Amino acid sequence: MTGPAGSGLGFGRRVVVVRGASVSLRFGVRTAVICGVLGLAALAVGVLALGTGEFEVPVGEVVRVLLGGEPGPARLVIVEWRLPRVLLSLLIGMALGLSGAVFQSLMRNPLGSPDVIGFNTGAYTGVLVAMMFVGRDYYQTAAGALVGGLLAAAVVYLLAYRKGVQGFRLIIVGIAVSAILGAANQWFVIKVNLQTAVAAAIWGQGSLNTLTWDQVLPVAVSVALPTALLVALGPRLSLLAMGDDAAAALGVRTERSRLAYLVLGVALTAVATAAAGPISFVALAVPQLARLLTRTAGIALAPSAVTGALLLATSDWLAQRVFAPTQLPVGIVTVSLGGVYFAWLLARHARGR
Amino acid sequence: MVSLRPQPSPKQPRQPKRTERQPAGGVAATNAGRSAWLGVCLALLAVACVLSIVIGTKNIAPNTVWNAFAHFTNTDDQVLVRELRVPRTALGLLVGAALGIAGALLQAVTRNPLADTQILGVNAGAGLFVVFAIGVLGLTGIWSYVWFAFLGSAVAMVLVYALGSAGSRGATPIQLTLAGVALGAVMEGVSAGIRLLKPRAFDYLRFWDVGTLAGRPLSIAGAVAPFVAAGLVLALAVAPSLNALALGEDLARSLGTNIARARALSMIAVTLLAGAATAAVGPIGFVGLMVPHAVRWIVGADQRWIFAYTMVCAPVLMLAADVVGRVVIRPAELQVGIVTAFVGGPVLIWLIRRRTVSGQ
Numbered sequence: 226m227t228g229p230a231g232s233g234l235g236f237g238r239r240v241v242v243v244r245g246a247s248v249s250l251r252f253g254v255r256t257a258v259i260c261g262v263l264g265l266a267a268l269a270v271g272v273l274a275l276g277t278g279e280f281e282v283p284v285g286e287v288v289r290v291l292l293g294g295e296p297g298p299a300r301l302v303i304v305e306w307r308l309p310r311v312l313l314s315l316l317i318g319m320a321l322g323l324s325g326a327v328f329q330s331l332m333r334n335p336l337g338s339p340d341v342i343g344f345n346t347g348a349y350t351g352v353l354v355a356m357m358f359v360g361r362d363y364y365q366t367a368a369g370a371l372v373g374g375l376l377a378a379a380v381v382y383l384l385a386y387r388k389g390v391q392g393f394r395l396i397i398v399g400i401a402v403s404a405i406l407g408a409a410n411q412w413f414v415i416k417v418n419l420q421t422a423v424a425a426a427i428w429g430q431g432s433l434n435t436l437t438w439d440q441v442l443p444v445a446v447s448v449a450l451p452t453a454l455l456v457a458l459g460p461r462l463s464l465l466a467m468g469d470d471a472a473a474a475l476g477v478r479t480e481r482s483r484l485a486y487l488v489l490g491v492a493l494t495a496v497a498t499a500a501a502g503p504i505s506f507v508a509l510a511v512p513q514l515a516r517l518l519t520r521t522a523g524i525a526l527a528p529s530a531v532t533g534a535l536l537l538a539t540s541d542w543l544a545q546r547v548f549a550p551t552q553l554p555v556g557i558v559t560v561s562l563g564g565v566y567f568a569w570l571l572a573r574h575a576r577g578r
Numbered sequence: 579m580v581s582l583r584p585q586p587s588p589k590q591p592r593q594p595k596r597t598e599r600q601p602a603g604g605v606a607a608t609n610a611g612r613s614a615w616l617g618v619c620l621a622l623l624a625v626a627c628v629l630s631i632v633i634g635t636k637n638i639a640p641n642t643v644w645n646a647f648a649h650f651t652n653t654d655d656q657v658l659v660r661e662l663r664v665p666r667t668a669l670g671l672l673v674g675a676a677l678g679i680a681g682a683l684l685q686a687v688t689r690n691p692l693a694d695t696q697i698l699g700v701n702a703g704a705g706l707f708v709v710f711a712i713g714v715l716g717l718t719g720i721w722s723y724v725w726f727a728f729l730g731s732a733v734a735m736v737l738v739y740a741l742g743s744a745g746s747r748g749a750t751p752i753q754l755t756l757a758g759v760a761l762g763a764v765m766e767g768v769s770a771g772i773r774l775l776k777p778r779a780f781d782y783l784r785f786w787d788v789g790t791l792a793g794r795p796l797s798i799a800g801a802v803a804p805f806v807a808a809g810l811v812l813a814l815a816v817a818p819s820l821n822a823l824a825l826g827e828d829l830a831r832s833l834g835t836n837i838a839r840a841r842a843l844s845m846i847a848v849t850l851l852a853g854a855a856t857a858a859v860g861p862i863g864f865v866g867l868m869v870p871h872a873v874r875w876i877v878g879a880d881q882r883w884i885f886a887y888t889m890v891c892a893p894v895l896m897l898a899a900d901v902v903g904r905v906v907i908r909p910a911e912l913q914v915g916i917v918t919a920f921v922g923g924p925v926l927i928w929l930i931r932r933r934t935v936s937g938q
Contacts, residue, residue: 336756384927384931387931394930394931396756396759397692397755397926397927397930398927398930398931400697400759400926401922401923401924401926401927401930402923402927404696404863404864404919404922404923404926405919405920405923405924407919408915408916408917408919408920408923409916409920411913411915411916412912412913412916415913416910419781423777423780426770426773426774426780427774430767430770430771430774505763505767506763548775551775553771553774553775554771554774556767557767557768557770557771557774560763560764560766560767561764561767561768561771564760564761564763564764564767565764567760567763568741568757568760568761568764572741
């Protein structure tokens with residue numbers, strides 16, 4: 226283990242390097258500490274969410290039940306009803322944070338997140354089409370969201386392409402395509418009966434209300450797989466974020482890596498969207514928040530994942546508790562928090578110039 | 579106020595690269611030509627009005643329309659004309675002019691070719707306050723919630739402008755657009771929350787939300803007409819100052835323009851126009867984006883002509899979109915806000931893909 230103090234080159238950050246037989250790991254102390262703190266905070270919010278609700282359970286009791294307590298009403302409420310939702314909020318938050326980090330690194334623009342470039346509106350269109358013509362069960366909805374989101378993202382990317390994709394043009398094209406699809410969505414919502422319309426509108430805001438244990442395993446597997454691949458790809462993302470030439474000079478096959486990251490980023494967003502609906506602004510805000518907290522130069526994956534989990538778990542808890550007994554969709558909380566953050570980002574960006 | 583002839587920017591002769599841009603004159607370069615074209619547009623407007631009254635789920639013969647006013651005998655068709663089609667057409671005229679001029683004003687004041695009441699979040703602000711009035715306070719009459727619409731559009735505009743012009747370089751088109759989109763998303767999110775918390779309001783609002791001219795009695799058009807008229811008069815009054823402002827702030831000031839007053843009057847006009855339109859028919863986007871661009875192509879850069887043309891052409895677009903909405907999925911109807919978004923989205927993409935977007 227070496228620190229920069231001994232190497233003579235000071236980067237102003239303490240770095241720990243672990244060298245094994247085939248793998249070596251290098252991480253900043255601050256990043257690791259922040260990740261740990263955020264992870265603990267996410268767990269704490271999870272325990273808090275497990276304990277609060279119509280049926281209040283003290284924190285000690287929650288921990289005892291989780292560690293394998295005796296069957297009883299507390300166990301039923303906590304494990305059967307509340308645990309899947311908390312787990313999914315952590316998982317989906319993680320997926321959104323990761324996908325936001327991937328997209329923003331690839332686009333090299335803090336605004337290049339999947340919700341800005343039309344993925345969400347397209348997914349909503351896909352779900353409405355699926356609800357109207359196929360059916361309303363989980364897998365049909367999920368398939369609709371996936372196909373719709375992918376198509377929308379592809380259309381936005383192609384329309385914005387003109388000798389390369391420029392960030393501002395991508396965003397405006399995303400707005401335009403979202404407007405067109407949004408009009409289609411509104412038309413669908415009027416066409417269907419009130420019950421389907423309300424269901425679609427709740428899905429369209431992004432909500433964890435309907436999730437049960439049935440979805441935990443599929444979501445966990447489909448989040449874990451791309452995450453593992455991201456870890457396996459190693460530091461290529463931050464090299465790509467330095468620009469194609471620099472990355473190629475440092476030994477990255479840029480086109481291949483970019484494609485791999487795109488696929489993984491889309492897969493992560495798709496999993497989250499399919500399970501909970503389009504939850505706006507998490508993928509946008511999280512990587513930047515994580516970057517501010519860890520004070521890294523670029524966008525890092527692990528802090529983004531932990532921050533995403535913490536942010537979504539907190540937002541979901543707020544969405545459930547603030548207007549209790551009415552359960553708000555979590556997307557409404559994230560769009561309010563994230564939008565305010567977005568505004569702040571713009572103002573700060575302006576001051577910096 | 580100083581009356582100005584439209585002049586090319588004094589920088590242009592020194593920058594030969596820019597001469598390929600659209601000349602200041604547009605297609606109709608002389609005032610005689612512009613007047614003639616305005617006549618054509620007025621004729622189009624008349625045609626659009628007639629079509630809007632005649633075409634629908636049930637088509638009505640033109641002489642029935644005439645009889646509905648000249649010899650009213652209380653037949654079904656005549657009642658239909660007087661109770662449904664005419665109020666709808668009147669509302670289309672008012673709202674079209676209001677949104678078109680609001681867009682033209684925003685484009686001129688912010689010097690941002692992508693400005694529109696929808697894109698800059700003004701409609702969302704008016705919408706949020708109306709949803710609040712209907713959903714939370716339980717108000718339902720136009721006279722009670724129209725004030726909320728004004729308040730909402732004013733608040734949204736001030737916020738967006740403050741956020742978009744923060745920083746040393748002032749309001750760049752990019753920053754302003756992003757600020758509008760972000761705040762618009764927040765306000766739409768909050769109003770979606772209110773609607774979900776109040777299911778009864780949801781049912782009432784899901785039709786208001788899209789922006790439709792249908793099912794509004796003449797009293798609504800009557801209620802918003804004074805505000806729209808006031809906004810239009812203000813817009814025309816401020817147009818010469820906006821011409822000066824287009825030359826840049828320093829030059830405008832040296833020509834004797836009171837910049838702060840011109841901006842403030844424009845903002846008041848936009849508030850009145852967008853608030854009245856949104857209160858009457860719900861949020862309708864892209865009319866204010868498309869029409870001024872098309873008009874600029876005909877008349878060039880003189881704001882006075884742009885406003886005059888927009889006032890005539892925006893209702894044409896609005897009525898045409900409404901008629902198209904009635905025809906495409908007969909016997910059902912497509913709301914006019916949906917049609918304008920379908921048309922306006924591609925226009926926005928085309929604008930951003932153009933090689934030179936003025937102000938970029």
